Amino acid sequence: MITATMLELSVRCLNLFGSRQSFSVLNYHRVMPNTDLCSEQALPPELFAEQLRHLKQHFQVLSLPEAFALSQRQQLPKNSVVITIDDGFADCFDYVFPLLQQHGLTATFFISTAGLNEGYLWENQISQAIQQAPSQVQAIEMLGVSYQIDSADSRRSSIAALTEQIKYQPVATRRTSITQLLEQTGQPKMVHQFVNADQLRQMHQAGMTIGAHTVNHPILALENPEQARLEIAQSKTELEQIIGAPIEFFAYPNGKYQTDFTDAHIEMVRELGFTAAFSTDWGVAETRADLLFRLKRFTPWDRDPARFCLRLALNNLADRSHFKIFQSRVRQHVSS
Numbered sequence: 001m002i003t004a005t006m007l008e009l010s011v012r013c014l015n016l017f018g019s020r021q022s023f024s025v026l027n028y029h030r031v032m033p034n035t036d037l038c039s040e041q042a043l044p045p046e047l048f049a050e051q052l053r054h055l056k057q058h059f060q061v062l063s064l065p066e067a068f069a070l071s072q073r074q075q076l077p078k079n080s081v082v083i084t085i086d087d088g089f090a091d092c093f094d095y096v097f098p099l100l101q102q103h104g105l106t107a108t109f110f111i112s113t114a115g116l117n118e119g120y121l122w123e124n125q126i127s128q129a130i131q132q133a134p135s136q137v138q139a140i141e142m143l144g145v146s147y148q149i150d151s152a153d154s155r156r157s158s159i160a161a162l163t164e165q166i167k168y169q170p171v172a173t174r175r176t177s178i179t180q181l182l183e184q185t186g187q188p189k190m191v192h193q194f195v196n197a198d199q200l201r202q203m204h205q206a207g208m209t210i211g212a213h214t215v216n217h218p219i220l221a222l223e224n225p226e227q228a229r230l231e232i233a234q235s236k237t238e239l240e241q242i243i244g245a246p247i248e249f250f251a252y253p254n255g256k257y258q259t260d261f262t263d264a265h266i267e268m269v270r271e272l273g274f275t276a277a278f279s280t281d282w283g284v285a286e287t288r289a290d291l292l293f294r295l296k297r298f299t300p301w302d303r304d305p306a307r308f309c310l311r312l313a314l315n316n317l318a319d320r321s322h323f324k325i326f327q328s329r330v331r332q333h334v335s336s
């Protein structure tokens with residue numbers, strides 16, 4: 001059990017060793033009540049609010065443009081943190097935005113623009129189709145594999161397995177797979193579950209940063225170069241038209257460097273005029289020229305706020321030479 005005073009002291013001590021050039025970038029996806037989604041990707045609003053309170057108390061939460069400018073001048077507060085939320089689901093506006101405002105904080109929202117136009121992303125089609133499939137449909141056949149959907153549990157695990165399989169297909173193949181799925185389940189009634197243009201404008205006007213996250217959320221490494229470039233460019237242009245300001249930051253979908261995107265995509269992002277781009281690889285964001293277009297992020301998974309804060313403070317240090325010993329311990333969760 002870590003007491004409040006112990007926490008305060010430990011985080012303060014650790015923050016003394018922080019850098020003036022690098023900062024932690026938290027990466028959230030969903031904030032919503034009663035979720036069936038994988039727990040690490042979705043937080044209940046009360047827990048997110050609690051994390052915001054602790055972040056405010058122990059760290060310097062900066063907007064991305066602010067952190068970026070200060071780090072390039074090596075003037076960052078040593079305990080700097082930036083909040084980012086990927087994809088653009090409706091809970092960004094319904095829960096994240098009001099909670100940030102309540103706490104006087106800002107964040108960056110990376111938006112996949114297909115969701116703005118359609119109201120959902122490809123993965124929502126899979127889950128809705130299976131959830132709404134008539135009870136006489138007992139299984140789905142896809143690429144020679146049979147996915148059982150004859151109970152609530154099997155529906156849940158088949159949604160997860162099919163989503164994982166279809167995620168690693170190029171966008172065109174994904175569409176074919178989803179058509180094959182819908183031929184078996186019937187057309188589901190789609191619920192609108194994405195932010196809309198109006199909400200994005202409100203968020204931008206209230207000081208939130210809007211970033212691009214492609215159109216269809218593809219694994220860029222699986223697309224041909226023209227298609228990959230179009231995905232990146234089009235999301236930037238669409239978002240700029242909506243908010244009436246330049247989109248400076250980009251986040252790669254899925255985001256693992258050398259697996260989901262490569263140096264060729266880094267070059268595209270640079271050429272398209274972005275200032276910097278984010279991966280989902282774990283670490284700190286260091287704004288050195290050679291790292292600008294694959295900045296790392298890190299989100300502690302601890303539900304206990306004291307542990308959350310300690311892990312975040314350690315993350316800020318873990319890439320520094322004297323603290324490398326902590327690296328695997330702090331970020332052990334991902335490699336295990």
Ligand SMILES: [Zn+2]
Nearest residue numbers: 086087253254
């Ligand atoms: Zn994403």
